[in-house]
Amino acid sequence: MIKKLVLSxxxxxxxxxxxxDLIRVHDVSINIxxxxxxxxxxGSLLAEFEADEAKIEEAIAYLNxxxxxVNPVSSKVSYDKNRCINCGNCVSACFSRALTIAAPDWIxxxxxxxxxxxxxxxxxxPLKLFKIEFAEI
Ligand code: SF4
Ligand code: SF4
Numbered sequence: 001m002i003k004k005l006v007l008s009x010x011x012x013x014x015x016x017x018x019x020x021d022l023i024r025v026h027d028v029s030i031n032i033x034x035x036x037x038x039x040x041x042x043g044s045l046l047a048e049f050e051a052d053e054a055k056i057e058e059a060i061a062y063l064n065x066x067x068x069x070v071n072p073v074s075s076k077v078s079y080d081k082n083r084c085i086n087c088g089n090c091v092s093a094c095f096s097r098a099l100t101i102a103a104p105d106w107i108x109x110x111x112x113x114x115x116x117x118x119x120x121x122x123x124x125x126p127l128k129l130f131k132i133e134f135a136e137i
Contacts, residue, residue, distance in 0.1 A: 009068050026059045077117055077119070089124045096118070117132065
């Protein structure tokens with residue numbers, strides 16, 4: 001499974017190799033989406049953790065034991081409908097079929113309920129109309 005999490009590091013943890021430990025000791029794959037960390041200051045990290053559920057829970061407990069706050073995050077994808085030229089590139093990329101174009105009007109339709117926030121449409125759109133937002137839950 002993949003969990004999207006925001007990690008808040010207090011000052012005294014930013015110079016410790018906690019993320020390295022998660023990968024090496026807890027066998028969790030980490031995909032860092034955004035990082036604001038400087039040694040000697042508080043830091044925050046937005047990352048996807050990939051492993052089975054038990055390992056992710058172990059990793060979160062390890063971070064908590066080391067003073068790091070961990071909160072789940074939801075992501076929401078949106079696009080600028082007004083600038084869309086209905087080219088269909090994003091439809092081909094969207095395997096969950098959240099994005100569709102069909103007769104008779106051939107206008108892009110976005111079913112947000114089907115969106116799994118995989119971000120493939122962000123790369124597929126030639127006009128870069130998609131954006132992803134994150135919110136703590
Ligand atoms: S983020 Fe993925 S699932 Fe959501 S609209 Fe884009 S391609 Fe489809
Ligand atoms: S790829 Fe971009 S311009 Fe083309 S249909 Fe999708 S959102 Fe519209």
